[in-house]
Amino acid sequence: MPKGSRDGARSRATWRDWSPKTVALGGTALTAFGLSSVPAYADMLADTAAAINPGAMILFGAFGGICAFAVTAAVALVRHRKQSAQLTSALEKEKSDLKFRVDRLEAMLNTDEQRVIVWTGNGAMPQIWGVLPETSGVPRPPAQLLAFGSWLTAKCAGDLERHLDLLFRTGEAFTTTLKTRTGSYVEALGRTTGGAVVLRLRDLTGERQMQAELAARNAKISGELHMLHALLDAMPAPAWQRDAEGNLIWANAAYAEAVEMPTADAAVKEGATFLDAAARTAMAVKRTEDGCFSARIPIVASGERRVFEVTDVNANVGGAGIAVDISELEQSRKEMGRAEEFHGRTLDQLAAAVAIFSSDRKLQFYNAAFRQLWDLDPSFLEGQPEDGAVLDALRAARKLPEQADYRVWRNKMLESYQSLEARESWWHLPDGRTLRVIANPHPQGGVTYIYENVTEQLDLESRYNALTRVQGETLDNLSEAVAVFGSDGRLRLWNPAFGRIWSLGEDRLAELPHVKEVVSACVLSDTEQEAWDLLASNVTGLLDNRTQNVSRLERHNGDVLDYATVPLPDGGTLVTFVDVTDSVNVERALLEKNEALQQADQIKNAFIQHVSYELRSPLTNIIGFAQLLADPKFGELSEKQGEYAEYIQSSSSALLAIINDILDLATLDAGIMELDLGEVDVASTVSAAVEGLKDRIAEAKINLRTQVPADIGMMIADEKRLRQVLFNLIANAVRYSEENGVVDVSCSREDDTVKFIVKDHGYGIPAEILTQVFNRFVGHDTGARRQGAGLGLAIVKSFVELHGGSVEIDSDEGNGTTVTCAFPARPEQADQAAAE
Secondary structure, three states: OOHHHHHHHHHHHHHHOOOOEEEEEOOEEEEEOOOOOHHHHHHHHHHHOOOOOHHHHHHHHHHHHHHHHHHHHHHHHHHHHHHHHHHHHHHHHHHHHHHHHHHHHHHHHHHOEEEEEEEOOOOOOOEEEOEOOHHHOOOOOHHHHHOHHHOEOHHHHHHHHHHHHHHHHHOOOEEEEEEEOOOOEEEEEEEEEOOEEEEEEEEOOHHHHHHHHHHHHHHHHHHHHHHHHHHHHHOOOOEEEEOOOOOEEEEOHHHHHHOOOOOHHHHHHHOOOOOOHHHHHHHHHHOOOOOEEEEEEEEEEOOEEEEEEEEEEEEOOEEEEEEEEOHHHHHHHHHHHHHHHHHHHHHHOOOOEEEEEOOOOEEEEEOHHHHHHHOOOHHHHHOOOEHHHHHHHHHHOOOOOOOOOHHHHHHHHHHHHHOOOOEEEEEEOOOOOEEEEEEEEOOOOOEEEEEEEOHHHHHHHHHHHHHHHHHHHHHHOOOOEEEEEOOOOEEEEEOHHHHHHOOOOHHHHHOOOEHHHHHHHHOOOHHHHHHHHHHHHHHHOOOOOOOOEEEEEEOOOOOEEEEEEEEOOOOOEEEEEEEOHHHHHHHHHHHHHHHHHHHHHHHHHHHHHHHHHHHHHHHHHHHHHHHHHHOHHHOOOOHHHHHHHHHHHHHHHHHHHHHHHHHHHHHHHHOOOOOOEEEEEHHHHHHHHHHHOHHHHHHHOOEEEEEOOOOOOEEEEEHHHHHHHHHHHHHHHHHOOOOOOEEEEEEEEEOOEEEEEEEEOOOOOOHHHHOOOOOOOOOOOEOOEOOOOOOHHHHHHHHHHHOOOEEEEEEEOOOEEEEEEEEEOOHHHHHHHHHO
């Protein structure tokens, strides 16, 4: 409601609600009566004006003005309400008319056989009206309708989306025909109107459907014709097309080149003829009833006379043709004919029999040797008999090898026609001859047989091979090195011992090198150079009286060879080398053995004595004085001094252990160490070894777990050495374990063997070091801990093998190491078994 209207209403309500009341104005009491109209109120004011003072008059005047304004506003409100009611009634009528018109338009759209899709551009879903029959192939659900690719062919869906993109971007209208997946056609019209995009889909029926199908078929035929023209245009053979009147309407580039025109269009425009009058006459005469013509015709093309394979087809709508240049093929055929004739004359001069059969298995050619070999009737051969008939004729004449099943053998021989590679067979004929038969299939079909009489060759080869094998086996099994050089100085024959002595490979010897090349490959010292020079002079010398020479050669590597050169009747030279190194070394060894043993004993004893007295004794004194310094009875030390004293003791103890290990190894090497065998309590020995490492285990924070069966019992061993073995194994496991790691020590008894297994879960040993861990002074880094001297595992291996046992080690880098020591429970039984 307008503001003025609201104020007028409020004023009227105020005035309608008045009742008699007392109004005090300037100290004067007035009794007001309810009035029904403004004039009455004015008369009342006039009657009381004399009694009212000026202030009251002003108040009453203002009040009267307000009342007059209220009345005027009320009148205006009534008039405005009347006008609003009239406008509302008109709008309601217009709305009803518009709704009627919209309903009528929607009814018209829905009754007409079309689908209308409208995009308003405000981002909302498009509005869809209308219905098409199901036979049109257009789906009714809106979501499926908007998925054009689901009901249109792929090409039509792409075309429609492309047209819609242009319509949205540029407003370009379009009209096109679309093919559905059911094979029907739909007309699509795209327009813009009032800021909206409208797509109308109409089903094509009757003549319009037929027209759309004809247009699609025409487009397909036009595309195929264009593709066919493009293919023919790319071919090097001239091709052309004529209309019903025989006029040239199309030609390819090869046609234009053949008729010497710049382009194919120019050739069509000029009507240039490729075929001459004689060719056209022959074409008209030899054309078949169905309008086809095919023949080889000589034609002048590009200024040269060539032979073309012309194929032309004629029909009531026109004709087309193509000409393939076969000039080179004709030339090749002529040359092949001359070559076959020449080869035939050549094959007639061969001693080997040759027969050529075609792809149909008929005899096409045979030489004089074939006719002489089989002595067949010439008339029979001239009749081009089949391969099988030739074999049957030879079998009837008892000239083929005897077969248990001739039919199977015959079929196997005829399999050469289906083979891709040459096949070889041997025929042992009844008359004692042996033939080598080669069946060589031809790539274009047919087989060429070659019959080679190898009877004498086999006999000679047999005798020669037997002699060669005897000589070869004799030479190959000789311990002496044998080499035969020809009169030209080249190597002709050798045995494996020759290559082995002089380190010459078979591939190098197979090249049959000259004696000088052999000298350059073998010479390694001055002495050998002199000996080989003498050998080379005997091989290549031109002396009238060649004699046998024998001498001895001492090589750079210590080998001693007795060699000899023997002249051969054919001008060659036989050279032999006998390795007498062993016999010479035996003599030397017998003379040097005692001296070497004595020197070794002296050296080992001297080493043990020096280490024992020169190193271990002073070190013992150092350890003793360090212990005295650390003893409080001899005086208190400061904290730092006590720490230094402990370092001295620990380092001295470690050095003493290393020296003891070195002494043990030296004693072992000298062969003077003897085991103090006796009964050993296995469980107690393990406990003693663990107890000796208690401080080191605690310092490294290692969890040591022992698994010793209660019934492990006793074994025969050197208890001190056994404890030393366990001590070194556990010490190594502790050194290569991480802080708070675990070391497992276990033992078991299997038959007459006692096994000790020490396993850690630490750093492990790299694969490249694992094979060297039992060598002396070999170790590897263990992270933050100091690497050991590398003698522990060497000591372990030596002591275990001294007991007649064995040591195995298995390690995975990063996952720990396992060492297994196997001791015989009774070493003397192990020694007896080994001796037996």
